[in-house]
Amino acid sequence: MANYRVGLETRERILDATRTLLAEDGIEGITLKRITTMADVGVGSFYNLFDSKEAVVFEVVRQALDAVDPHPGSSEGDTLEDLIDAFVTFMTGSSTIARIYLQLAGLGLTDEAIAARVLRSHRRRVQRFSAACRRDDPSLTPDAARERAETIMAALTGLGLTALIDPGFDMRAHADRLVGRGGQPGNIGSPSAPPV
Amino acid sequence: MANYRVGLETRERILDATRTLLAEDGIEGITLKRITTMADVGVGSFYNLFDSKEAVVFEVVRQALDAVDPHPGSSEGDTLEDLIDAFVTFMTGSSTIARIYLQLAGLGLTDEAIAARVLRSHRRRVQRFSAACRRDDPSLTPDAARERAETIMAALTGLGLTALIDPGFDMRAHADRLVGRGGQPGNIGSPSAPPV
DNA sequence: ATCAACTTTGAACGGACGTTCCAATTCCGC
C-alpha cells in the first residue's frame, strides 16, 4: 500500500481531512463518508491505504501527541520559559491540532488505548519539564522538581482548555504569571507574600 | 410524562444508568440499548419519559456541571481554601461525575450546545473564586483577582485531568501547593523565592 | 512498449443505531 507517488499524495489528503474533521467536530462527529468526501477520494481507495477508520484516527492522534513536544529529541537544553512558550504557541497557534490534543485528555479517560498513549506522552513531558525546573533552580531535589513540573503542566493544560473554550482569554499572559514573569504581585503560590 | 410514582422511579433508574455509562465509556460509547438494558426498562418506556437520547444525556450533563459547585447559592462566604478543597473532593471522591465533568471540557470544544453550558458554568465559578481571592487578599484589584481566580481554576482543572489519567497522582497535595500550603518552597509563582 | 504492481471507484452488504407505534398492563383518585 502506498508505494507510488499518487498513493502517498492520497494518503496525505486523507490525513489532512481527518485532522480537520477531528478538530472541528471531535471523534464522535467523524465518519468515513465525511473523510472520503472531504479528501475527494473513493471509499475503496481509503481501504487501500488504511486498515480501518480507527487506524487513520490513531495516526492523527499520534501526530497530535508528538506535536505538543517542541523539537523533540533535541539537545535537551530548554529553559522552563522555553517549554512554556512552546506550549502556549502550540495552543494558541495551531488550534487544529491543539483541539485534538485537548480532546484526547477527556477521551483518554474512557478509551484505554488512548489513555495509554496519553499517559506515555505525559510522562515524557514531565521528564523534560522537571529537568528544566532543576536547571532553573539547581537547589531543587529531583522529587520537588517533578512535583513542580507536574503542577506547571497541569496549569498549562487547564489554561489551554480555558483558552479554547473562552474566546478572548489571554493564555500567554496567564502562562507568564505561572513562573512569576510580568512583575506583578499575586502569583499562584505566593498569595500573601509580604511586600518589600 | 412521569406523573405516577413508578414513572418517577423509572426516570431515576434511567438517569442513574446514563450517568454510569457516561462516566465509564464517554459520550461516544453510549447507546439507547445500553441505557435501557442497564436501567432494566423497555425502549418504549424510555421514550415515554424522555424526548430523545440526547435529552437524557443533557440532563446528566447539567447535573454534572451543577455538582462541581459546592453548596451553590449559599451565603457566599467561602474561603479560597474551601473552594479548592471542595473541588479536590469532588474530583477525587465522586469520580463518576468528575469524569463526566472533565469529558465536557474536551467535548465542549466541538459541540456548541455543550460549549455554551460549560462556558456559562465556568463564568459563574470565576465569580465565586475571584470573590474568595479578594476576601483572601483585600488589596487585590477586581481585575487582578479575576486573573488569579482563572489561573487557579485552570490549574485545578489540569490537576484533575492528571489525577484521573495517572493513577497514584496525589491531587490534594498538588492542589495545596497552589495556594502556598504545605510549607515547602518551590511553589508555582515563586520559582526562585529567596530562602529565609 | 510492456506488463506487473499499484491505485481508484462505487455498488452492495450486514449490522447497529435512534425512534415510532400500539396493545397489554398497571396505577391511583374517585
Next chain:
DNA sequence: GCGGAATTGGAACGTCCGTTCAAAGTTGAT
C-alpha cells in the same frame, strides 16, 4: 372496584455506519 390516565415492552422501520469486493484505470521500472 371502576375507569381514565399513565406506564410498559418489544416488534418494526428507515437510516447511516464501516467494510468488502471486483472490475477498470494508472504508474513507472524495465
